[in-house]
Amino acid sequence: MAKTKKRIFDGLYAQLEETDGSVVLFSAKGEPSVIFSMTNPVQQLCTDAEQYMLFQDVLSNIVQTLGEGYALQKQDILCKQAYRHDVPEDAEFLTRSYFKYFEGREFTEITTYLIITQEAQRGQFVQYDPKKWLDFHAKVSKVSDILAEKGIRHKKLTKAEVSEYCHRFMAFQFRHGPFSMTNFKASDEYLKTGERVIRSYPLVDIDEINLPSVIQPYTKIGINGYGIATDLLSFLTSVPHTDCVVFNQVVQIPNQRKLLRKLQAKAKRHGSMPDPSNKIAKADIEEVLNRLAVDTSMLVNTNFNILMSCPADKVTPVTSYLETKLYECGIMPSRTAYNQLELFVDSFPGNAYSFNPDYDLFLTLSDAALCFFFKEHLKGSETTPLTTYYTDRQGLPVCIDITGKEGKVKMTDNANFFCIGPSGSGKSFHMNSVVRQLLEQNTDVVMVDTGDSYEGICGYFGGTYISYSKEKPISMNPFKVTREEYDLNFGEKKNFLKSLIFLIFKGNELPSKIEDMLVNQTIVEYYDAYFHPFEKFTDIERDGLRQKLLVAAKMDDEYEKYAHEMEGIDEQIQQPPAKEETKALMLPSEERRLRLIRQCRAFQAVVLDKAATDSEKEKAAAKIELYKKELYETSMLVKIDKQIDHMEEQKRRLKVKELSFNSYYEFALERIPQITSLEKIKFDIRDFAAILKQFYRGGELEMTLNSDLDVNLFDERFIVFEIDKIKDDPVLFPIVVLIIMDVFLQKMRIKKGRKALIIEEAWKAIASPTMAEYIKYLYKTVRKFHGIAGVVTQELNDVIDSPIVKEAIINNSDVKILLDQTKFKDRYEDIAAILGLTPIQRQQIFTINALNNHDNRNYFKEVWICRGQNSDVYGVEEPPECYWAYTTERAEKEALKIYLRHYGTMQDAITHIEIDRKKAGISKYLDFARQVNNRQKVMSLW
Structure with a gap:
């Protein structure tokens, strides 16, 4: 009877089932696995070494959480994909050109899976242990919580997704869309499936262990004189000639005490034979034991394996590229990987415990092992309404x-x-x-x-x-303001006009506070005169002005002037009353003055009366002094009332019929001297007038600030x-x-x-x-x-x-x-x-x-x-279409204008100039533009 040929992929997995909220994949030996899809948190070329360290800490936390009897498997699939983008039918021509230009462009997509596997009891049969089963699900849940807490995007795969993942791995087909299986042909060098070759590159040859003596979670590459932090294996995104690269990373966490006893016994054996190599071996083991005693690191068995697929004739250059890049990292990959089929099968998801411990696994510290884990993702699109x-x-x-x-x-x-x-x-x-x-x-x-x-x-x-x-x-005409803008937003407009006037008047100098006050006041009064034409002051306004001017008058008063004024008041009291003093023609302040003079005269009579007592004369004299002070203030008010009359007349004359720089200039030149005279402040009105004059009637720049802007501009989308x-x-x-x-x-x-x-x-x-x-x-x-x-x-x-x-x-x-x-x-x-x-x-x-x-x-x-x-x-x-629309090169713009005159619309001009450039076989836009300009006609008329 003929022997049936063993099919190596038969019985790779025992079962796939959904249980206790997780989809569990059982290996042939009964090890349960739960698979997460996740996104590595470090963006490639972010240049931030701290991010690599943070992810290292997350991985270390996961390993510590899982503990003995578990394996952490991570697979990063770097697959070449073709770019696709759905463009709406009503999209702009340039947008359609943009996405059409990138359509089908090949890029590397990174897909990452994290697999938690529980070790099964070694024996002929796998026995169900409820405690271990509960522990497995608890550990899976904790890993998910750790990832969520650190903001790392992840999710458990569904049953259909796990099934597709395993089948795609078997076919080694990770491009989007349908895929098919073909027969495998295995050799010592590679596996062949159809026209493609699949080859495994184990990072560690356990017979030689050519790894760097010091390892960290990132490396540095020199760019422009700077050391830029990047992943140890970031080159995997750009391996030439490959259509897919899978980096399989496995960490098994064995029984720690058992391993420690073995290491201690091994150290003793090395110590019993005092030669140089044994001394070095003993020192290395003791260093590991010291590290284990001091920090939270663990002893782990690891396997790192790069699998790639490429055409059969490209295996040599791919191998050369990988060896060169790994050598730059201080890694000499295994050159004796003759068990290609076995390495491929052992790398399947959930197969973390299938490796041969004699020649596939390497014992090291967990922190060192996790440094080799791939940590990068590529830039992605953001979720945003404005793209x-x-x-x-x-x-x-x-x-x-x-x-x-x-x-x-x-x-x-x-x-x-x-x-x-x-x-x-x-x-x-x-x-x-x-x-x-x-x-x-x-x-x-x-x-x-x-x-x-x-x-x-x-x-x-x-x-x-x-x-x-x-x-x-x-x-x-920046001075033109609507009634609505004046009522709702005058403060902003005023500040703008101040900035404009001082830009003309002062240039790069800051205005003084006096200058700022004057210009501010003229702008406020200018618009007030336009929107509220002045007739006269109200009684409340007069009272306010009277009080303000009285304070100013007192501020200016001096003792000698006060004494002189008092002498004048004494003379007025001594004079007999004038016959022409009639109330009908008097201001209220004048009436009050006359009333006070009469009262002073009456008290003066008491002072001069011989019949009056000394006490009566003393009181009368005090009253005279009090009324004299009131008379002084009243005489000031008489002057102030006349001043207010004059101000009223000035204000009535300041009319603003239309808003423009011209009318503001006229208003300001009349109003500023009035303010400076009233406030008794200095301002060089002639300099102000001379500098602003170039923008006034007949000036060189008159049109700049006096012509109304086309109101249709406010409806234009692009100016x-x-x-x-x-x-x-x-x-x-x-x-x-x-x-x-x-x-x-x-x-x-x-x-x-x-x-x-x-x-x-x-x-x-x-x-x-x-x-x-x-x-x-x-x-x-x-x-x-x-x-x-x-x-x-x-x-x-x-x-x-x-x-x-x-x-x-x-x-x-x-x-x-x-x-x-x-x-x-x-x-x-x-x-x-x-x-x-x-x-x-x-x-x-x-x-x-x-x-x-x-x-x-x-x-x-x-x-x-x-x-x-x-x-x-x-x-x-x-795309080229956008280039023609954007170009700032004069010759290219002139050539486009020739096409625009011929074809009528910019879209047609851009379309045809690009078609003609490609038809002419000219790669450089400028070279083609020069030919168009030399002939001054479109290519179809050459």
Whole structure:
């Protein structure tokens, strides 16, 4: 009778059942296992060594919790996948182009499983032990609690998921979608299944044990002169030629006392034979025993095995790559792994106790073993209603909430940002990408540009492009205020106008308190005169003014003047009453004065009366002195009443018929001298008039502040103010920027939804303290109206050297965006201190554009984005269609305009210029653009 050939995969598992709230997988020998899917908590290239240490502590805690008789198995599956993204039918053309560009791009996906296995009794039969069964479920529950407490995402697999996992492992097929099994052919070198080869690489050859003498949970790689923390085996994400890599990590926790006795006996044996090698062996064992006595580490049996699949002709280069990378970590992998089929079968999930203890397991301390556990995950997309797509470090699109405040996880209090990138770092390209995505998600955007960087994207979205020129300056009327705005929001408008006037009048100087008071008062009275035309003072207003002027008069009075006035009053008392004194024509103060004089005359008569007693004369004299003081005050009130009459007449003359800079200028020049005269203060009205005159009637810049802005602009979704021609004008540039900001604030209050104001190269505009105060106010105000304020610059020195910039922008921006900063590396200590960067964030910044991740990718640059305390590096990679829309290269823009004139719409122009470029076989956009410009016609007409 012929012998039946043994099938090695038959009887691999005994049973899969759902019991006591867990799906339990039983191995052929009866070991129960529960499988968790989980996400490693350390993001690759986070540069933070502390995160690796924290995960090491979690794993150590799990091992301690499980204790003797348990195995911890962790499998990290690094599988090549093809990128897919469902795009809505009504998506914008550029968005569809974006996801179409990435469609099918290969990337490495990391899937992680944590498997808890309980050791079964060795024997012919497996006996049910209720205590062990309860202990198993209790330990599984504790492991889940530990992961949850540390915020590590995980879940138990369902019965169907466990079944699929085991079948996929057997087929070694982890790509998404359906899969099939094929026959295995085993050899000493590898397993062959179909056209693919599966090979195992055990990390430890127990005959030689070539491992580093000191191990920690991470290693450091040199990037740009910095030692960047990364996983020991982070290279597994980029093994060439492979379609799948599985890193199988197993830790068995044996009986500790039994092992300790063995080690102690072994140390004695080595000590009994005093030669150098035995001395070293004894010292090593004693060091291990000391460690076990001091800390919480345990003795564990381990197996680490890398399994990979690749085409048969690529085994040699893959092996060479792995050996090189492991050697860099101080590991010499086993070269005698001839039991390939056995290693593959032993690596199945839940098979942690199937390894041969004689040649597959390595005894070490648990802390050392856990250092080899893979700890990284790749960047993922965030859950957020506002999606901004970037690429991760391997070129896969991921979405983030650029504001940091709209996503599921709140990172910031406000969405304000600043973006710094030197020339050529891709700053404008990046901002074009952000603006496109904001516009596509119903955000109103106002931009201040200096260099036509946003002309293309503005044309694509049909926005309003306003370019400043001497012939056609950007003109607005910031003094025009509606009744509603005056009633509800005058305080903000007043502060803006003060900032504007002082920007013209004082430039980079701070105004004095007197200047601030005067301008503030003129603005308040100017609008009061317009909205409440003056007729006369009310009785209450007159009383208030009377009291105020009386106090001022007393403040100015001197003793000599007082004595002189008293002599005059004595003369008035001595004079006989005038016949013409009639009450009908008198002011109340004059009536009171006459009444007091009569009373003084009556008491004077008592003083002169010889018949009066000394006591009566004394009382009469005292009364005269009292009334004389009242007469002095009354005579002052007479003057004050006349002064109030004069003020009333002045105020009646100050009419404001229309709101503009012209009418304010006229109002201020008439009103300021009146105030300075009344208050007896100094103010150089002639300097004020002369400096502001250029914006007044007939002045060179009259149109700048006196023409009403097109009200339709408030309905525009996208407005670009191009002010390159005045960026070097120290007077005009900051003023135009300021009035554009005011336009944005008005738009922000009127319109619902998200709004963004982005100012390119704004540092020159905020060089004055006045402007800085207004920017601070703007940054604090926009957050109340679902707004975003951002500035973009390449002048890093301005950040370092200007305390105004720090106060106005950096301290009020929760979002920081930096592009390649390599050229500023020598000064980065200063920059880091100003920006408040941590050492980890500095390391992240210097990995920008420094990785070897440019192959098979379109033009892209990397950018560092920090939202609150959350920071990372992202790639700005866009499809050719977006490149044509964003380009700031003049020749490329001119070529696109030729296509636009021919095809009529920006979308058609972009579509055809890209089709023609590919058809011409020209890889560089600029080369193709030059050919179009040389012929001045589209390619189909060449």
